Amino acid sequence: MIPSQSPEAPAGRSHDLTARVAASRAAGGTVDSPQILLVDDQPHQVLPWLERVLTGFTLLPVSGEEELDRLLGGQVLERLPPGPYHPVAALVDLDLGAGGGSGLGVIRRLRAHPAAACTTIILFTNGLAGRDDRDLLAVLAAYANGDGLLASTKDEPDGPRLRAVLAAAAATAAAGGVLSPKRSLGGLRYVPPLTLRSVHTQRPPCDLVELLLGEPGLRALWGHYADCGADFDEAVNRARDQFPGFLRRSRRAPRPGASPAGHAPTGRSHLANDLLTKRDFGELFLSWHLHGDSFLNVPGTVMEPLGLGSEEEYRQHSARRRLILGMFFARYGRLLMARETHRFAEAYIAEKGVR
Numbered sequence: 001m002i003p004s005q006s007p008e009a010p011a012g013r014s015h016d017l018t019a020r021v022a023a024s025r026a027a028g029g030t031v032d033s034p035q036i037l038l039v040d041d042q043p044h045q046v047l048p049w050l051e052r053v054l055t056g057f058t059l060l061p062v063s064g065e066e067e068l069d070r071l072l073g074g075q076v077l078e079r080l081p082p083g084p085y086h087p088v089a090a091l092v093d094l095d096l097g098a099g100g101g102s103g104l105g106v107i108r109r110l111r112a113h114p115a116a117a118c119t120t121i122i123l124f125t126n127g128l129a130g131r132d133d134r135d136l137l138a139v140l141a142a143y144a145n146g147d148g149l150l151a152s153t154k155d156e157p158d159g160p161r162l163r164a165v166l167a168a169a170a171a172t173a174a175a176g177g178v179l180s181p182k183r184s185l186g187g188l189r190y191v192p193p194l195t196l197r198s199v200h201t202q203r204p205p206c207d208l209v210e211l212l213l214g215e216p217g218l219r220a221l222w223g224h225y226a227d228c229g230a231d232f233d234e235a236v237n238r239a240r241d242q243f244p245g246f247l248r249r250s251r252r253a254p255r256p257g258a259s260p261a262g263h264a265p266t267g268r269s270h271l272a273n274d275l276l277t278k279r280d281f282g283e284l285f286l287s288w289h290l291h292g293d294s295f296l297n298v299p300g301t302v303m304e305p306l307g308l309g310s311e312e313e314y315r316q317h318s319a320r321r322r323l324i325l326g327m328f329f330a331r332y333g334r335l336l337m338a339r340e341t342h343r344f345a346e347a348y349i350a351e352k353g354v355r
Contacts, residue, residue: 033058034170037087039106041097046154053159065101072113088173089166091124094137102340107144120169120179123151133335135296138191143209147180148192161187192301198283206280213345217246222336230326236272247271276321289324
């Protein structure tokens with residue numbers, strides 16, 4: 001339970017939501033009703049239909065990470081009903097606008113705070129089927145949550161489905177737990193933390209955070225790739241100069257009967273090609289492309305490049321890895337270079353003990 005302290009006027013953004021919160025309580029929400037945290041940089045755009053659909057719940061709208069920190073710290077925001085606050089669920093937008101932080105940061109905060117131990121997190125965003133970076137951001141959010149996430153659109157037709165899932169979340173929270181779905185629930189989309197498995201690298205399934213951002217050299221690589229005008233060879237060389245241990249050892253297990261020495265290239269001219277062709281790093285882009293350029297097109301939780309076609313088709317696409325890498329970076333480069341993404345990856349890797 002989040003403790004209550006003396007009210008303080010909120011700093012930062014100022015959406016006047018006092019009237020809407022009052023209307024929500026008049027429609028059936030009370031301080032004893034299940035509380036739903038809404039983290040959205042423009043909550044006034046979705047509150048009208050949420051209030052109609054979620055009668056019997058108390059909505060707690062905050063506009064970003066700063067206001068969330070203050071609420072978790074026990075402050076009572078003046079537009080919210082009196083505390084204490086103990087939300088049974090949180091509807092989290094992935095993009096909180098300039099200055100609002102990110103949904104990834106919000107989920108990290110909620111999962112790290114004891115007061116949110118029984119809070120079911122649901123992604124609340126549009127555009128997951130679009131052609132921007134939100135599909136990968138949603139998968140990273142599932143990693144931040146520690147398990148898969150349900151996702152709802154911001155459109156009113158999803159309202160009845162959302163209400164049913166929130167009722168289940170409230171019942172689970174009352175029993176001291178949190179919803180942990182392993183598949184779609186109540187008609188809402190399920191977003192899992194994906195892993196990659198490839199017969200060509202012969203490694204156990206690897207998670208996406210490790211493959212994309214799992215060591216300092218990889219995190220630096222994305223910035224160098226942008227600075228070099230998508231010259232991957234030069235980007236790898238710069239990352240290696242910055243982190244001499246980067247790419248020192250191949251991540252591919254030797255094939256049966258092969259000499260391990262053949263899998264540890266050290267020459268600078270071979271490093272970029274090795275990263276793209278002999279490691280799961282390169283297999284990831286290929287698998288993404290074969291899944292229709294979207295992580296949310298993957299059936300289940302494991303990406304497998306060869307699971308989508310013949311060996312010949314795999315080879316044809318594999319010959320275009322550098323082009324596919326450019327397509328991948330054009331789509332996700334901003335996300336892969338973002339400070340919040342790197343903070344999350346560093347914390348995740350440290351906790352997992354990968355390095």
